[in-house]
Amino acid sequence: MPGWxxxxxxxxxxxxxxxxxxxxxxxxxxxxxxxxxxxQYCGSDGSADVVGLPGIHIECKRVERLQLEDAMSQSIADARDGELPVVMHRRNHSAWLVTMRLDDWVGIYREWEAGRSGEV
Structure with missing residues (x-):
């Protein structure tokens, strides 16, 4: 079928x-x-799919079969200096999920933990 x-x-x-x-x-x-x-200009400029979280480069995927390694590689390649690359993704009838490198997640968690240490 031509053009399909x-x-x-x-x-x-x-x-x-x-x-x-x-x-x-x-x-x-x-x-x-x-x-x-x-x-979005055909993805050529490396801008994030979704913006609004400073310091986070979001690659957004709304697919049933995600090539997660490819998506994460794209986010890493496109992230600017100082941005944490993440993939935010979901399938039909499912919740949004976030995938990121473990080292980046640990850094965020440590900051969260440090903020809690001042709580009573």
Whole structure:
């Protein structure tokens, strides 16, 4: 069927855009009001899929079968200096998940722990 591949690409692009808008909306509901889709120009400029969390480079994936290593590699490659690369992803009928490197997660957890030490 001629042109079918192009249609599939268009549908996956549209689904990706919907996923980015959905994730941005979720982040706004969590109090990150500046969250929105990043500037997407065919992915060529390395901008994050969703912006609004300073210091975090978000690669957003809204797919049923995620190539997680590829997505994480893309986030790492596109993250700017000082940004933590993450992949935020979900499948249909599932919650959003966040994948990041263990060293980055430990750094965040240590900061959280240090903040708790001052609590009574």
């Amino acid at each position: 591949e192009g249609c599939k690409t268009m549908n996956s692009r549209e689904k990706g855009k919907r996923g980015e808008r959905e994730l941005a909306s979720e982040l706004r509901e969590h109090g990150y009001g500046d969250s929105r889709r990043g500037q």
